[in-house]
Amino acid sequence: MQGNVACAEGALAAGCSFFGGYPITPSTEVAEHMAQRLPRKGGTFIQMEDEIASIAAVIGAAWTGARAMTATSGPGFSLMMENIGFAVMTETPCVIVNIQRGGPSTGQPTMSAQADMMQCRFGSHGDYSIIALSPASVQEMYELTAAAFNLADRFRVPVFLMADEIIGHMRERIEIPDSVPKVERKLLKQGVLPFHPDDDLVPGFPQFGKGYGVHVTGLTHDERGYPCATNPRVHEQLVRRLVEKVEGKRHEIADYRVTNPDAELVFITYGSPARTVEQVVHDNPGKEIGHLRFRTVWPFSENALREFPNARAFLVPEQNLGQMAREIERHTSVPVIRLPRFGGALHTPGELVAALEGLK
Amino acid sequence: MTFTDWLRADRLPHIYCAGCGNGTVINCTLNAVDQMGWKKEETVFVSGIGCSSRAPGYIVTDSLHTTHGRALAFATGIKMANPALNIVVFTGDGDLAAIGGNHFIHACRRNIDLTVVCMNNMIYGMTGGQGSPTTPPGALSTTTPYGSEEPAFDLCELAAAAGANYAARWTSYHVKELTHAVLAGLRTPGFSFIEALVQCPTNYGRRNKFRQPLDQVEYFKTHGMLVEKVRRLHEEGREIPPDTIVLGELARRNRPAMGVKR
Numbered sequence: 001m002q003g004n005v006a007c008a009e010g011a012l013a014a015g016c017s018f019f020g021g022y023p024i025t026p027s028t029e030v031a032e033h034m035a036q037r038l039p040r041k042g043g044t045f046i047q048m049e050d051e052i053a054s055i056a057a058v059i060g061a062a063w064t065g066a067r068a069m070t071a072t073s074g075p076g077f078s079l080m081m082e083n084i085g086f087a088v089m090t091e092t093p094c095v096i097v098n099i100q101r102g103g104p105s106t107g108q109p110t111m112s113a114q115a116d117m118m119q120c121r122f123g124s125h126g127d128y129s130i131i132a133l134s135p136a137s138v139q140e141m142y143e144l145t146a147a148a149f150n151l152a153d154r155f156r157v158p159v160f161l162m163a164d165e166i167i168g169h170m171r172e173r174i175e176i177p178d179s180v181p182k183v184e185r186k187l188l189k190q191g192v193l194p195f196h197p198d199d200d201l202v203p204g205f206p207q208f209g210k211g212y213g214v215h216v217t218g219l220t221h222d223e224r225g226y227p228c229a230t231n232p233r234v235h236e237q238l239v240r241r242l243v244e245k246v247e248g249k250r251h252e253i254a255d256y257r258v259t260n261p262d263a264e265l266v267f268i269t270y271g272s273p274a275r276t277v278e279q280v281v282h283d284n285p286g287k288e289i290g291h292l293r294f295r296t297v298w299p300f301s302e303n304a305l306r307e308f309p310n311a312r313a314f315l316v317p318e319q320n321l322g323q324m325a326r327e328i329e330r331h332t333s334v335p336v337i338r339l340p341r342f343g344g345a346l347h348t349p350g351e352l353v354a355a356l357e358g359l360k
Numbered sequence: 361m362t363f364t365d366w367l368r369a370d371r372l373p374h375i376y377c378a379g380c381g382n383g384t385v386i387n388c389t390l391n392a393v394d395q396m397g398w399k400k401e402e403t404v405f406v407s408g409i410g411c412s413s414r415a416p417g418y419i420v421t422d423s424l425h426t427t428h429g430r431a432l433a434f435a436t437g438i439k440m441a442n443p444a445l446n447i448v449v450f451t452g453d454g455d456l457a458a459i460g461g462n463h464f465i466h467a468c469r470r471n472i473d474l475t476v477v478c479m480n481n482m483i484y485g486m487t488g489g490q491g492s493p494t495t496p497p498g499a500l501s502t503t504t505p506y507g508s509e510e511p512a513f514d515l516c517e518l519a520a521a522a523g524a525n526y527a528a529r530w531t532s533y534h535v536k537e538l539t540h541a542v543l544a545g546l547r548t549p550g551f552s553f554i555e556a557l558v559q560c561p562t563n564y565g566r567r568n569k570f571r572q573p574l575d576q577v578e579y580f581k582t583h584g585m586l587v588e589k590v591r592r593l594h595e596e597g598r599e600i601p602p603d604t605i606v607l608g609e610l611a612r613r614n615r616p617a618m619g620v621k622r
Contacts, residue, residue, distance in 0.1 A: 018441050044440045049466040053433035056426065056463075060406075060437025063424060064445070068437070086427050208422040208438065209445050211401035215368070215417050217425035226371060227417060227425075 003141040003168045004029035004071075007097055007161065008037065010145030011069050013180045016095070017043035018068035020057035022050055022076060025109040026165040027099035030071035051076035055083040059092045063216065065185070065207040067149050071097035073165075074107060077116055078123075084158055085124030086218045088242060091195075091203065093152035093185060097145070097161040099168035100319075102344060111344025112165035114271055115320040120160050121298050127239050129246040131253060132160040132298040134270035138172035143180075144295060150183040151253065155246055156202050162297060164319060166272040166346060188212060193223040201245035247299050254301035256294045263290030264312040265356055268328060270294040273317040276347045280356075283349060289356065297324065302331035313337055313359050317347045363390035366400070368420045375414055377485075379565075379573030381532035381558025385479050386415050386450075388535055388556070392542035393448065403446045406435040408460060410486050411560075412452035412479035429460030432467040435474050439619040443473070448546075453480040453494040457513050461493070468522030471550040473619040477542060478515060478553070481560035489563030496603075500567040515555045520611035525550030527611040531557040531580035534607065541609070550617030557605065580605060 001009070008030050011019075019034040031047070038045040044061070048054040054070045061068040072080065077098050087094055100116050102108030116123075120132050131151050133144040145161055152159040188194055188204030194214045197203045203223075206212035219227040220235045228234045246253070259281060267277040267290065274293045281289050290308050305314070305328065315337045316325040322338035329336045339355055341347045367390070376382050393403065403421045407413035409428035416423035426434045435449050456464050456478050467474065483501055484490040491504040494515065498507040516527040526548040528541040538556055545552030559565055559576035570576035585600075587608040593600050 018437070020437060046436070046440050048433065048436070049462055052430060053436070053463055053466070056430045056433035057437030057440070059426075060424065060434040060439075061441035062437075063422075064438055064442035066441045068441070082427055083430065206422075208404055208424075209401060209442060213400065213420050213422060215423045215425065217417065218427060219425065227414075 001138055001171065001174050002029060003138045003163065003170045004099065005033050006138045006141040006174055007071070007145045007163070008033035009176065010142035010180070011095070011149070012037055012041065013142070014067060014146040014149040015182065016067045016069050016149060018058065018061035018066040019043070019045045019070065020048050020054045020061065020068070021070050022048055022054050022072065024073045024076045026101055026168050027071045027073045027097065030097055030099070051079040052083060055080040055096065058094050059083060059087050062092045062094045063208045067153070069095040069097065071099065073099050073101045074103045074116060075105070077119065081123045085126060085128065087158045088124065088128040088130065089218045090216050091156035091242070092158070093156050094158050095145070095148045095152055095161065096158055097163065100162065100164045102342065108344055110165065112272060112346065113319045113342055113344070114164050115323065115342065117162060117297065117320065117323040120162055127243060129243045130157050130160060130298060131155065131246060131296070132162045133295060134162045134297045135167055135295070136271055136274040136293060137167065138170055139174045140295065141167060142174055142176065146180040150181065153185040154183050154202070155249070156205065157246060162271070164271050194225045195221060196223040197241060197245070201241050201248070250299035250301045251303050253296055253299060254304060255296040256292060256301070256304045258307045259291035260287045260289060261307050262287055262310055263308065264288070264310050265359055266290035266292060266308045266311045266314050267352070268292045268294070268314050268316045270297050270324065271319070273319065273347055276349055276352060277317065279349045280352045300327050300331070305332050315339055315355055317341060317352060319346070361394055363387055363394050366390045366394060366419055366421070368418050371418050374418055376411065377562040379559065379561040380411070381481065381560070381577070382411055382415065382479050384532040384535060385477060385538065385556045385558060386418070388539040389448065389477050389542050390419070391539045392546055395543055396546050398446050402444065403448070404438060405448050405450060406431050406438065407450040408455040410452040410455045410484070411481070412450050413455060415450040429455055429458070430463060431455065432460060432463040432474070432476070436467060436470070436472055439472055439474060443619050443621050447474050449474055449476040451476060451478050453478065453482060453515070454484045454492045457493040457515060457518070465518065465522040468519050468524040468551050468553070471523050471525055471615055471617045473549055473551070473617050473621070475542065475545045475552045476554065478555045479558045480515065480555050481558045481564055483560050483564040485560045485563045489567065516553065516610040519551070519553035523551070523615065524553050524611060525613055525615055525617060526552035528609045529555040529557070529605070529607055531584060531605065531607070532559060533577045533580040534584070537607070544609070548612070549620045550615060
């Protein structure tokens with residue numbers, strides 16, 4: 001199965017019933033597969049006029065209670081930024097798939113990249129936090145897409161599947177489970193203000209059409225949902241909660257894989273560079289080469305770095321100039337070695353071995 | 361029920377300026393919605409950004425106050441995901457025809473079952489009076505200090521050409537006719553577009569020789585002409601004054617529509 005098709009199948013398994021999208025290489029197969037499969041499952045596929053409208057329709061659908069998703073790549077991702085901020089501010093659960101390609105601008109439509117990792121985290125204006133997952137196999141395209149819906153519903157945030165062209169277009173054999181775990185979206189209890197958070201800092205969801213009579217606005221709002229855009233205290237409380245409900249749970253949300261925790265030289269990866277590192281580790285049996293692979297990229301869990309107490313260097317192969325390497329540097333005194341390889345070519349095992357040799 | 365039962369009393373007073381025409385349009389729209397006998401829990405108001413788009417915040421139903429220009433795209437998602445919901449979109453000339461122009465023509469093309477009420481004040485009111493796509497040629501605004509040099513959009517023609525099932529234009533003077541037009545729009549399956557010209561004394565009127573709010577309302581009254589009369593004059597080869605505001609139903613048809621309640 002192709003990675004993009006596995007993504008669509010993972011979404012369907014998770015109960016996704018709405019897809020709004022716009023064709024863009026290298027993500028289009030996700031939309032095509034949804035166009036074929038969703039109507040027959042009683043869901044809705046709609047091709048919108050652009051990516052701004054796609055994410056808008058997804059957010060609208062989410063307010064009717066649907067599990068809703070879109071898929072895109074660089075230029076479309078850029079267009080979505082304003083409405084992603086709207087989803088954050090209105091606490092709308094939704095899933096956004098980015099099959100990353102080379103940028104800036106039109107860049108390399110058919111070539112792989114991981115250069116939108118910071119845009120995904122910070123691309124919309126204002127302070128906020130989101131959740132982003134990064135699959136490194138076709139199996140994970142399926143699993144992590146399904147998981148993304150659960151995280152979106154639990155935390156009421158946009159959740160990103162930050163894949164890359166290599167994983168999206170890769171074909172691998174996968175195992176499809178009979179069912180995937182499902183977290184129900186917590187509905188608002190009667191008598192509670194619509195934006196009054198529970199202990200987990202997440203308010204219950206006042207789904208449209210259920211009689212809540214909720215006003216949902218991208219303006220700074222109080223717990224009634226009413227605009228309150230000039231009160232510094234209300235704004236600060238709201239933004240702090242929107243960030244804290246995610247960042248405060250970052251170690252719980254964390255999802256990573258550890259290989260050879262006693263190693264001194266440790267590769268840190270997410271997405272397709274993990275595959276090259278796995279080859280290097282496979283070719284060099286023993287415990288000398290460590291590998292930390294993030295499946296959840298944002299929020300960043302610094303605890304993952306502590307899994308390698310003997311680390312002398314963290315080597316970070318990425319398909320960008322070192323976006324996550326910068327984040328890793330913020331959390332450790334261990335030297336972080338950037339190993340950028342972009343333009344569409346993936347690191348070769350030889351390159352990574354050479355990087356190790358230079359540190360021995 | 362009456363239209364006041366649809367208002368969110370604890371949100372009043374509203375933010376509109378003294379003399380603004382938007383309140384009239386909200387009243388007419390709620391009157392029409394009330395006459396439909398819809399249940400509040402089955403009705404959703406959606407809007408973008410601008411003075412017009414603050415309206416859903418004063419209405420008791422579920423409502424989505426979205427980003428600038430994108431109300432129709434959000435509304436499309438709501439309607440396609442749950443066609444059982446009745447959806448009314450409030451928008452303005454800048455929101456709909458400038459930043460949201462693409463979504464407007466595509467929502468018309470899809471002929472999706474929404475009713476869109478556009479409060480056309482021919483200006484960006486919220487931001488202090490800049491020229492919009494419907495600012496008439498020659499009109500003064502903060503960004504057209506020497507008079508607008510651009511032609512204005514005819515929003516109803518645009519809606520009709522793009523495929524909407526219903527398009528009508530009235531003004532804040534014609535409250536009965538406007539209410540009837542909204543009602544006709546609500547009853548029409550598919551995309552219904554109602555343009556309501558409104559006075560903006562704060563940012564349009566005072567720069568364009570309408571010193572009092574009612575001066576502009578008076579202008580709507582004296583310069584409005586029914587579309588039937590306009591067509592008749594045209595057929596008879598008689599002159600139609602260039603500043604005529606064409607009023608009435610400009611499109612009504614029954615093309616296949618999307619998102620209609622099953």
